[in-house]
Amino acid sequence: MSAQETKEKILKIxxxxxxxxxYDAVSVRDICGxxxxxxxxxxxxxxxxxxxxxxxxxxxEEKAEGLMNRMERELAAPWQxxxxxxxxxxxxxxxxxxMDEFCNSILRxxxxxxxxxxxxxxxxxxxxxxxxLHFQQxxxxxxxxxxxxxxADCAELAVEYYAHVFLYxxxxxxxxxxxxxxxxxFRREAGKQIARFFRDKGxx
Amino acid sequence: MSAQETKEKILKIxxxxxxxxxYDAVSVRDICGxxxxxxxxxxxxxxxxxxxxxxxxxxxEEKAEGLMNRMERELAAPWQxxxxxxxxxxxxxxxxxxMDEFCNSILRxxxxxxxxxxxxxxxxxxxxxxxxLHFQQxxxxxxxxxxxxxxADCAELAVEYYAHVFLYxxxxxxxxxxxxxxxxxFRREAGKQIARFFRDKGxx
Amino acid sequence: MSAQETKEKILKIxxxxxxxxxYDAVSVRDICGxxxxxxxxxxxxxxxxxxxxxxxxxxxEEKAEGLMNRMERELAAPWQxxxxxxxxxxxxxxxxxxMDEFCNSILRxxxxxxxxxxxxxxxxxxxxxxxxLHFQQxxxxxxxxxxxxxxADCAELAVEYYAHVFLYxxxxxxxxxxxxxxxxxFRREAGKQIARFFRDKGxx
Amino acid sequence: MSAQETKEKILKIxxxxxxxxxYDAVSVRDICGxxxxxxxxxxxxxxxxxxxxxxxxxxxEEKAEGLMNRMERELAAPWQxxxxxxxxxxxxxxxxxxMDEFCNSILRxxxxxxxxxxxxxxxxxxxxxxxxLHFQQxxxxxxxxxxxxxxADCAELAVEYYAHVFLYxxxxxxxxxxxxxxxxxFRREAGKQIARFFRDKGxx
DNA sequence: GATGAATGAGTGTTCATTCAT
DNA sequence: TATGAATGAACACTCATTCAT
Numbered sequence: 001m002s003a004q005e006t007k008e009k010i011l012k013i014x015x016x017x018x019x020x021x022x023y024d025a026v027s028v029r030d031i032c033g034x035x036x037x038x039x040x041x042x043x044x045x046x047x048x049x050x051x052x053x054x055x056x057x058x059x060x061e062e063k064a065e066g067l068m069n070r071m072e073r074e075l076a077a078p079w080q081x082x083x084x085x086x087x088x089x090x091x092x093x094x095x096x097x098x099m100d101e102f103c104n105s106i107l108r109x110x111x112x113x114x115x116x117x118x119x120x121x122x123x124x125x126x127x128x129x130x131x132x133l134h135f136q137q138x139x140x141x142x143x144x145x146x147x148x149x150x151x152a153d154c155a156e157l158a159v160e161y162y163a164h165v166f167l168y169x170x171x172x173x174x175x176x177x178x179x180x181x182x183x184x185x186f187r188r189e190a191g192k193q194i195a196r197f198f199r200d201k202g203x204x
Numbered sequence: 205m206s207a208q209e210t211k212e213k214i215l216k217i218x219x220x221x222x223x224x225x226x227y228d229a230v231s232v233r234d235i236c237g238x239x240x241x242x243x244x245x246x247x248x249x250x251x252x253x254x255x256x257x258x259x260x261x262x263x264x265e266e267k268a269e270g271l272m273n274r275m276e277r278e279l280a281a282p283w284q285x286x287x288x289x290x291x292x293x294x295x296x297x298x299x300x301x302x303m304d305e306f307c308n309s310i311l312r313x314x315x316x317x318x319x320x321x322x323x324x325x326x327x328x329x330x331x332x333x334x335x336x337l338h339f340q341q342x343x344x345x346x347x348x349x350x351x352x353x354x355x356a357d358c359a360e361l362a363v364e365y366y367a368h369v370f371l372y373x374x375x376x377x378x379x380x381x382x383x384x385x386x387x388x389x390f391r392r393e394a395g396k397q398i399a400r401f402f403r404d405k406g407x408x
Numbered sequence: 409m410s411a412q413e414t415k416e417k418i419l420k421i422x423x424x425x426x427x428x429x430x431y432d433a434v435s436v437r438d439i440c441g442x443x444x445x446x447x448x449x450x451x452x453x454x455x456x457x458x459x460x461x462x463x464x465x466x467x468x469e470e471k472a473e474g475l476m477n478r479m480e481r482e483l484a485a486p487w488q489x490x491x492x493x494x495x496x497x498x499x500x501x502x503x504x505x506x507m508d509e510f511c512n513s514i515l516r517x518x519x520x521x522x523x524x525x526x527x528x529x530x531x532x533x534x535x536x537x538x539x540x541l542h543f544q545q546x547x548x549x550x551x552x553x554x555x556x557x558x559x560a561d562c563a564e565l566a567v568e569y570y571a572h573v574f575l576y577x578x579x580x581x582x583x584x585x586x587x588x589x590x591x592x593x594f595r596r597e598a599g600k601q602i603a604r605f606f607r608d609k610g611x612x
Numbered sequence: 613m614s615a616q617e618t619k620e621k622i623l624k625i626x627x628x629x630x631x632x633x634x635y636d637a638v639s640v641r642d643i644c645g646x647x648x649x650x651x652x653x654x655x656x657x658x659x660x661x662x663x664x665x666x667x668x669x670x671x672x673e674e675k676a677e678g679l680m681n682r683m684e685r686e687l688a689a690p691w692q693x694x695x696x697x698x699x700x701x702x703x704x705x706x707x708x709x710x711m712d713e714f715c716n717s718i719l720r721x722x723x724x725x726x727x728x729x730x731x732x733x734x735x736x737x738x739x740x741x742x743x744x745l746h747f748q749q750x751x752x753x754x755x756x757x758x759x760x761x762x763x764a765d766c767a768e769l770a771v772e773y774y775a776h777v778f779l780y781x782x783x784x785x786x787x788x789x790x791x792x793x794x795x796x797x798f799r800r801e802a803g804k805q806i807a808r809f810f811r812d813k814g815x816x
Numbered sequence: 817g818a819t820g821a822a823t824g825a826g827t828g829t830t831c832a833t834t835c836a837t
Numbered sequence: 838t839a840t841g842a843a844t845g846a847a848c849a850c851t852c853a854t855t856c857a858t
Contacts, residue, residue, distance in 0.1 A: 022226060022228070024229050025226075040823055040850085041822055043849095044820085112226070115225065121379060159371070163370070167363070170374070175318055175325055175328075196360075196364070232831080233831085242840050244840055245838075245839050245840065252832070427727075433634075446843070447828085448846090449843055451828095452843070456828070520634070523720075529788065571776045575778050584733060601771065640853060640854085641852085649819090650820080652819055652854085656817060660854070
């Protein structure tokens with residue numbers, strides 16, 4: 001195994017364990033035993049347990065930032081007739097963010113660690129609430145501009161919409177193993193609520 | 205301090221710490237240092253750290269069970285004209301459950317620990333999702349019976365309704381200290397969404 | 409072995425090892441292995457390795473302070489004819505300070521640790537140079553007052569006198585094991601120099 | 613940087629750190645981080661950390677031996693009228709030995725390490741006491757031969773003389789950083805004592 | 817010449833728990 | 838009731854060293 005691979009494996013396994021049991025409850029022994037390397041080898045790649053966490057968080061913020069930007073650009077592009085406008089970005093947000101193994105794990109980890117640290121509380125709040133809500137609001141604004149949606153307070157609509165997404169996210173995506181079965185259940189139930197939401201708002 | 209008082213103090217302090225930092229991150233030293241008693245004294249009252257947690261959980265289940273039963277009985281009682289039907293139970297659910305210090309702490313603890321244990325995952329799911337949803341469905345059924353609410357799929361309505369409650373619960377009641385300010389914010393924002401919900405459904 | 413005895417034994421063994429090898433080079437394992445207790449037991453008596461050192465230092469400062477005070481009082485007392493004035497205090501300084509096992513060990517430890525810490529440098533300087541020189545100056549003043557010694561700059565005389573004491577202290581008392589043989593050699597050689605010193609100064 | 617330069621840099625930095633903190637307290641990481649090279653590179657130049665120390669010691673012994681021999685030769689040379697006989701060698705002993713950065717560092721290192729090792733204890737004793745005393749005795753013999761000094765037990769005189777040098781050496785040259793200020797203070801205070809010494813002995 | 821990758825032994829320290837008193 | 842004294846197992850981390858490249 002090459003050096004880069006070893007480092008990646010440490011990161012991958014650490015995230016898996018951190019997201020399941022929380023940062024503190026995972027020991028360096030646990031991580032290294034699964035790579036497998038000796039504990040002292042870990043200190044060749046990282047300055048300490050803490051640094052693993054920091055690298056993971058930095059990567060997450062970059063990835064999430066990139067994803068959000070990409071989706072905003074897609075939103076600005078002209079509407080492709082024949083597809084529900086905004087379907088693509090919604091699917092992107094679900095599949096590449098909430099259900100993406102890496103992002104999902106980080107969000108779970110943050111949800112646990114926010115209790116111990118103001119910094120993590122802030123990051124969790126940003127990426128679980130602020131950004132998604134803000135993004136959803138933009139979608140509704142874009143829909144309204146194109147006349148697909150009645151003019152309304154987009155911020156409030158975003159909250160109403162996101163509440164359903166969040167409930168199902170918490171229920172199916174953020175606990176236990178992220179199985180295909182759970183993902184499917186999330187898609188189905190959240191999809192149903194979303195459909196109802198648009199029907200209620202008079203969108204065809 | 206009497207024996208009973210000591211035992212209660214151990215439980216109270218343990219819950220406070222567990223709900224903030226998680227079960228594993230709290231040491232017997234932490235707990236006993238705050239009571240204050242010597243660590244070995246704790247083993248006179250409890251078989252071990254684990255038992256403290258079990259006693260707390262048992263109490264919670266009894267208390268929550270009792271609360272739900274009491275509210276269901278209230279729901280069955282004839283409607284007091286002049287008050288919004290169901291207002292009392294809703295207020296009860298908010299004030300005596302989600303915002304009650306004991307229940308709130310347990311729910312936070314469960315939310316953390318469910319990652320480590322199937323058992324806790326089950327309990328959390330039951331008391332954060334299953335029971336509240338089931339209970340909310342009963343409210344809507346009761347409202348429909350009394351003609352205050354159009355006939356509809358009460359289960360689906362319950363989900364739609366509870367999604368908002370849950371979002372605000374997660375955002376304001378389940379992180380950081382449970383201050384009066386946060387409680388007030390929850391009451392206000394959740395209340396607004398609930399009002400909108402009933403308006404949309406044609407309930408006066 | 410009683411608790412108090414255990415604590416004292418930890419202190420005694422720690423000092424022995426610290427004074428030989430230096431604080432850092434002595435491990436908690438080393439100390440506990442010789443007591444003998446398990447390492448975790450040490451943490452019942454002391455908050456950490458550092459605290460052992462602090463307790464030892466505090467005791468030394470108290471003891472040395474007490475000794476200096478006692479000797480100053482003796483100096484103020486009327487001269488017992490038939491004995492060399494000041495002989496008692498000089499003997500006290502040698503036997504109960506420089507050659508006392510506890511004080512000797514602490515001084516050796518301080519001599520090593522002063523390289524690592526300004527605090528220790530200060531304490532060493534105080535108890536190896538400042539205080540002894542100041543004390544010796546007082547002896548010469550007292551001798552001069554009683555007419556046993558020509559008036560002179562007592563501070564300079566103290567330095568001249570103490571230089572010999574210090575040389576022999578460093579050479580025989582502050583390295584390797586403090587054997588009776590070395591002590592005897594110190595007494596003899598330092599005594600000779602002291603005698604010569606007084607002879608040179610015209611004291612009978 | 614050439615291989616030879618790298619090796620010298622390793623030695624120089626090692627000595628600086630060893631003399632400040634002691635051999636054990638300095639890690640290979642510390643040394644290599646300051647060179648800078650990778651730890652593994654060090655093992656190309658030296659068989660291990662221990663060998664660095666041995667090379668330094670060997671060099672010191674050669675250098676000190678050379679210095680002593682040179683000074684003895686100077687002593688045997690005919691007296692240059694107009695200068696205090698022996699001034700040159702005394703100055704040489706101070707400036708090129710006690711205050712020379714390399715020799716000073718080695719002596720400090722030896723002073724620390726002699727506690728851990730018989731071998732170092734011997735070397736320290738030799739180069740801090742035996743040789744200087746022996747050398748000083750030769751100076752006095754030479755002075756006496758030339759009639760500049762009353763016949764006396766040169767060995768005893770040497771001890772008396774060296775005691776002062778040693779006290780000031782320990783106090784100003786062997787702790788903390790070896791600044792110009794400290795050197796100057798040493799020259800001044802030791803010089804004063806030496807002058808007094810010769811005055812007392814009737815040397816003009 | 818120099819290093820990237822790895823390791824076994826050891827560091828000080830915290831942990832939940834036991835048990836005689 | 839309560840505790841003083843003790844412990845084995847685990848913790849994150851540092852160390853000098855090795856060896857293939």
